[in-house]
Amino acid sequence: MKQIITGNKMDSINSYLSFTQKCKRLLFVAGLFMVAGTIQAQENDAELDKLFTWVTANSPGCVCAVSQNGKLVANKAYGVADLERSIPLTTHSVLDAGSVVKQFVAAAVLLLVEEGRLSLTEDIHKYIPELPDYGEKITLDHLLTHTSGIRDWTGLRPLAEGDPDALTLTLRQRGLNFKPGEEWAYSNSGYVLLKEIVARSSGKSFSEFTRKRLFEPLKMMATSYVQDLTGVIKNRALAYKKENDGWKLDMEIGNDRGGGGALFSTASDLVLWNEALAKNSLGAFVTEKLQQPAKLNNGRKLGYGRGLMIDTFRRGGNLVWHSGGAAGYSTLLARLPQYNLSLALMCNADNGARSALAARMFDLYLPSSNTGTATQSNQQPEAVTVDANDKAGLYFNGKTGQPLRLLVNNKALSLAGVGPLLALSADRFKSRGSSLSFLSGANFEMQFRDNSQFEIITSEGEKIPFTRAKGFAPTATELAAFAGKFESNDLGSVMEIVPEKESLQMRFFRNPAKSIKLTAVDKDTFMLAMMTVRFQRNKEGVVTGFLYSNPIVRNIEFTRIN
Template sequence: MKTTYSLLFILLLFQCSYVNSQTKNSKENPSDKVDALIAKYNFKNGPGFSVAVIKNGAIVYKKGFGIANLEYGTPITPTTVFQIASVSKQFTAFAILLLEQEGKLSLEDDIRKYLPEMVDYGHKITLRNLANHTSGIRDNTALANLIGTNEADLLSNEQAVKLITSQKGLNFIPGEEYEYCNSGYILLAEIVKRISGQSFADFAKAKIFNPLKMKNSQVVDDPETIIKNRAYSYHKYNNIYCKSILNHSFVGSTNLNTTTEDLCLWTMNFEKKNIGNDAIFNKMKEKGKLNNGELIPYGLGIENRTYKGLNVLFHGGGDADYGSYILRIPEHNFSVVFLCNSHLFHPLDFVYNIVDFYLNDKETKTNSKPIFDQNLLKSFVGDYEVFPGYIVSISKENDTLFHLAKGDTISNRVKLIQTGDYEFTYPNLPHSKFVFNKTNGQITEFLKWHISDFSYKGKRIEIKEFDTEKINLNELVGLYYNAELNTTYKFIIKENNLIATHSRNSDAIFTAFQPDLFVSNLGEIEVIRNEQNKVIGFYLMTQGIRKIKFEKMNDK
């Protein structure tokens, strides 16, 4: 009997031990998978990242990998401070909504109520237009590039505001289109400053960081600010790590410096609501609406998407070589925070894999192999202008589509991988695909090029044959000035090429694309002529700027 009891006791202990072990392993399994995913990367003597996972109001995973400062060998930890770039926009939208809740402004207000120096474009631009990227205002980054500044240059928020408010034209009528634009958030931060009487940095500290106990967070509006425990960003050149310099002090669109631990507090606040309320959070996640009623994926500082049947709220960012990403799945009280200090690590290679590890049983499964309608392929063939001067040529051979950038040799042609009737992966860029509009077999009028979380629309164009020998480059030689940018470009001919020179920018070689239409890495120019057919200027088009006019100053 004693032996029987002893055996039963041992079996009971074994069973309990087995159940506890299985429970423990079950709980640890997702974290183990995260570790296994990260173990594939080499962090020895190089940059890295910090990642955290929040589930049901608790941090279930947080670790740092790699080096924050290569000069001193400082390791990355969950308390390492990163510049989070465009993820900063969540905080700017939240600040505006706090002021709206206090009755100090409305999202439907005309921005000229707070920014009277803005040009009257003949169309009302609201604060909401700024916050959901439907304003039509030219992008600050593109404007700064044209005047010859880069991320290493000192450029203050005050200068950025002056540059934006000096613009006399819009890219489109407000509310007609959705086009991601940093300018809108720079202006929103300026509005917060003017209404509150505080700098945007001080407002964010008093109204957001302090109440949430985000002790290692600050908006940096002065590049000389000392930031303790800071990660610097790095890129590789000739297999050697180099520091990526970042001196811009724009706020609102970027320049929040924080940690994964602090961002966990921010993320958990969407459920706990220590500051803010349902009205604010619902406005942030609500999809924007165009004038025609079409919904866009962007809300206010938050974007929407569906991933394997899960409703995801997210925002990513990148400045210099910093990368950042916050992902939330509210219905499962689940979030991921990812910060890195090199583009060697792509946030999308991690965050959605982590979702799979933790929420696999909640995802929609698709096991069947798709069968594609090959008859549609011929309707996709053609030339599409994605950015001004950047033409995508889509060709077909047998049952395969190919991509070729206009001007490239056929050896650079890229085979597209079909993943749907209208969807094709572009393998030369991570997380990139082409999606054609549905046409029921008719000619496709446009495509969308998705690169990471961004989407760029390319419209089908007709390229006309013309005789390049008849182009008179000499009539384009001269100085061209734009008052909105207060900058001048000089066009010269060198080795039979039309060259645009600038006091700060590198020379740009312009190639004739169509009669009176030239393209370069600077953008696309359309020649302007008077009634006597004399060249009097040009319109320049580039990503973020649809059309800006330069006037010819002389004929030398």
């Protein structure tokens, strides 16, 4: 029996067929996008692999992860985690994240501040009463923003007697680098105190507090703050350094590491943390304070928040980041909020290229329309060729005693410990992204007044003057005037100064085999590398002591005791 199809039914069928065709077309287009996305992902993977061709099957390497628009788009490992046992690095390998821990310390403090158990403006002596009285109010916020003036324990250890841990060294200090809030200088000691304050205020160890309040809620299941680095740490990659033609272990697990533990994590867990910051998962107060640029007493805004560097990205917008180094471990965690893009790079041998690697990784995942473009204000200025031979030498900051040594290679100027500088003119140079320990931003310029003096101009506009050392060639009689024993209460050590033919030997009095050769560089001033000893005299011209400084510690006082 034939079925009769009415007009209404035919319209319904036609509508259904039309709808079906549209769905097919949409599915086809969606399929094209999926294929294109897959191809793009494969291309990015291949390009990412090319960035790590320097890693061999028999060398340490790196683990990296990239998150884009809230999704993990890359998670790869290159190289070996344990050379003795030929265990490869994997995406499950955990590495010491070094100073990347600071943003977690800051977050822990801010959680307690939000709960009313701590106050950013409170004097820290309320929480650590055994800290010496410096005659100045130091707040929690000073510690968080590296504006406290508290000396960095890593700069104290070279001359410290015995094997003190970081907290002991910090509590022993009777002086500051500067008045709180007046300057910015990176201080690991400030964060040692903050971890102690979190533990005392919460009633939990820092390890337990961060596990319960940060890592578990954010599903960072491979991340932990490990108190005892000599214990078994599951999936730990060992760290190495290149020496001659081979590799040697390069790990700090005792008081050389501070004695207070370290953050171990995977690259993929670290980008989870970045996503938590992007989504305000820790709450508006904590997230905002972490990324809010700090200010000095004079109102000058810094390139540092609380545990995070806040820089301007070369293509515009903010670059929120922090690096970490611990012996052979090298880590960089960075985020570009305007692109919803973040990455983590963790290596078990420090090859000095993490910043360059991270920049090239970002380039792979940035929108193609922005590739190679830059805002006018962030465009790299064009370099010029100049002869900088007459600028090489040692310079000092008259206020702080901070030394900077300028080197010349093939007429090009470079800064010791930083690297080559970009010449903008015969008297003006620019950093290439590497920072100085006393600057909160990575970018700075160097403007020469003449061949004997220049100014460092920071990214915040501060001008820091440096003057060339005049040189000093002491006679045997002049060298003899420095001989004697000198004691420092801040370091708990006694040093013996012994004159030699054209230099001085500084010996640990309780361990004479351990000594430092000091070379004269200016009147009453001697150096080894970037360690400076400036002798002090009384009104009669007799040497009464000396002040010891290095790039992160100023004016440790040694008094003559014989």
